[in-house]
Amino acid sequence: MSNKALEICTLYAGPSLQGVDKKLLRASGLVLCPPIKRGDIEHLVAHSPPSNLAIIDGVFHTHPAVGHSEILGALNAGWHIWGLSSMGAIRACEMDTLGMKGFGEVYRQFASDPELSDDEVTLIHQAQEPYLSLSEPLIHIRQFLRQWTSEQVITRAQEQHILNLLKNMWYGYRTLNCLKKMLLALLIDEKQIDNAIAHFSTYRVKTLDVTNFLIMQPWTRT
Known part of the structure; x- marks a missing residue:
């Protein structure tokens, strides 16, 4: 991974960004994308050199959820992938032995309690930006x-x-x-x-x- 690629992080997020300081979202090298869906990582890997990406929020009703195989494919291609907060934390718990990195309290709770349901982080939110939450996880x-x-x-x-x-x-x-x-x-x-x-x-x-x-x-x- 080049030094320039090290500075870039593609972030897939939506409702979990509510309340986050907007200045943090304007950090150099940060690329914001909507909640992740199946195929997004495959498309990114096919069109960009290996870099960093973070999965936070994802969809699972309107589109299939992001798949384990595409995450593994990106890891094998040299990408560094973090998972946190919501669907990302769940995927990180499922794949942290395969190279995906977990981050934060939500990840720690899932990692320490195998009985914790995916339902814990699920909510409904607006379909379009700014993806305002309509329920509370x-x-x-x-x-x-x-x-x-x-x-x-x-x-x-x-x-x-x-x-x-x-x-x-x-x-x-x-x-x-x-x-x-x-x-x-x-x-x-x-x-x-x-x-x-x-x-x-x-x-x-x-x-x-x-x-x-x-x-x-x-x-x-x-």
Whole structure:
């Protein structure tokens, strides 16, 4: 890989970019692409010399999801590939023994808990840029509930009760408004709930992972 190629990173992302400082997205050598789909990596490898790419968000309804074989083909062709935050974290866990690199808290959670479902990071979002989220990933709500349990705002049994309700619900129905209703049913003070929801970005580990990735720029140290 040439020195010039080392400076380039193609980033496939969408809803996980919400809340990321726009200055970080204007970094030199960063190439932003929409959420990844099957065939995107094959096309990139066919038309570009080996460089760096990072998979964050991906589609799986409107198009087939990015395949393991195309990732492996790119790795074998000399590409350095990171996975984080969402579908990228899942693929990195599946392929980290084959050369794909995992990054961030979401990746660590999947790597440490083989029972963690892909459903944890799934959400619905707008089909076009800026891909605004229309639901909240369960992994974010889980972070929030864990914090409230540690602060003894809710009990561990109440935390598990809400998680069970959400896990048995279609991911598109998992919204902060839905969470608020569940907390109100536990007789939690509404103002306390509204204040927590107003600061919910604290628990959005998918976005925090993207921010840390862009700050650390690990592709420049490969």
